Amino acid sequence: MQRDFPRHLDSLTPLYEFAEEILAANDIAEGMRFPIHLAMEELFVNMVKYNPGVSTEIQVTVTPNGSNGVRVSLIDDGGVEFDVTATRPVDINAPLEERKPGGLGIHLIQNLVDTLEYEYQQGRGKVIFTKGSRNEDV
Amino acid sequence: MFEIEYGNDGAVLCRGRLDAAQCEKAEGFLGGLEGANTLDFTALEYISSAGLGILLKTQKRLVAGGAGLRIINVNNHIYDVFRYSGFHAIFDIEAKE
Numbered sequence: 001m002q003r004d005f006p007r008h009l010d011s012l013t014p015l016y017e018f019a020e021e022i023l024a025a026n027d028i029a030e031g032m033r034f035p036i037h038l039a040m041e042e043l044f045v046n047m048v049k050y051n052p053g054v055s056t057e058i059q060v061t062v063t064p065n066g067s068n069g070v071r072v073s074l075i076d077d078g079g080v081e082f083d084v085t086a087t088r089p090v091d092i093n094a095p096l097e098e099r100k101p102g103g104l105g106i107h108l109i110q111n112l113v114d115t116l117e118y119e120y121q122q123g124r125g126k127v128i129f130t131k132g133s134r135n136e137d138v
Numbered sequence: 139m140f141e142i143e144y145g146n147d148g149a150v151l152c153r154g155r156l157d158a159a160q161c162e163k164a165e166g167f168l169g170g171l172e173g174a175n176t177l178d179f180t181a182l183e184y185i186s187s188a189g190l191g192i193l194l195k196t197q198k199r200l201v202a203g204g205a206g207l208r209i210i211n212v213n214n215h216i217y218d219v220f221r222y223s224g225f226h227a228i229f230d231i232e233a234k235e
Contacts, residue, residue, distance in 0.1 A: 009158050009159040010159060012157045012158060012159045013139075013157075013159065016155070016157075031214075031215070034184065034215035034218075035215075037184065038184070038186055038219070041157055041158065041186045042186060042187060045158045045186075045188065091224075092222070092223055092224030093224055093227070094224070095228070096194075096197060096198060096201055096228040097198070099194055099198070099228065100194075101190075101191030101192075101194050101195050102187075102191055104187040104190055104191075104223050105186070105187040105188075107222070107223070108186075108187055108219060108222055108223065111222045112218075112222070
């Protein structure tokens with residue numbers, strides 16, 4: 001299923017409800033849903049945050065993928081290039097005094113999804129991730 | 139939907155989904171905390187990196203003042219997020235039984 005969402009944080013609840021309806025209808029295990037929702041939010045928020053001057057909506061597609069799996073794509077038309085598959089240094093062992101808010105979103109996505117792809121052509125960024133599909137639970 | 143308020147035992151009760159759209163509400167409350175505090179996550183279903191940022195900011199401020207946050211009744215999914223973020227080492231966290 002596919003839906004376009006306004007490029008705003010107010011879209012996060014409708015985005016969650018849209019995905020949750022699909023995940024529930026396809027009996028995706030409860031333990032799989034949290035990382036799927038988390039990855040979707042982090043990707044969506046990045047597209048909003050890094051493209052303040054862009055007004056196009058963000059196209060989200062959630063598709064069942066094998067047994068107990070999903071494939072999710074987000075298309076950002078007009079946004080800047082931002083390769084979410086690139087490795088970014090995050091020191092998760094840093095002491096509290098050296099920690100700064102931010103920078104964890106991509107790190108979490110890369111750890112919680114099974115596959116992650118990114119392509120950028122002619123101003124159009126597309127992120128695809130999969131989670132599950134092998135009857136696994138998180 | 140995200141709600142945050144004091145419980146009867148003085149702990150701060152967090153409910154619902156702490157996503158990026160709810161951070162202003164969370165920060166408005168947590169920014170007013172002083173001293174040692176307990177956050178009860180019994181009814182918190184979800185947290186994203188934006189929420190983690192608010193917790194980190196609060197913890198840094200409180201620890202600098204000689205106190206800090208204790209987070210209790212954390213569900214497995216949120217605990218995983220803490221673990222992947224290294225937050226289990228900088229917060230006093232108690233998982234949900």
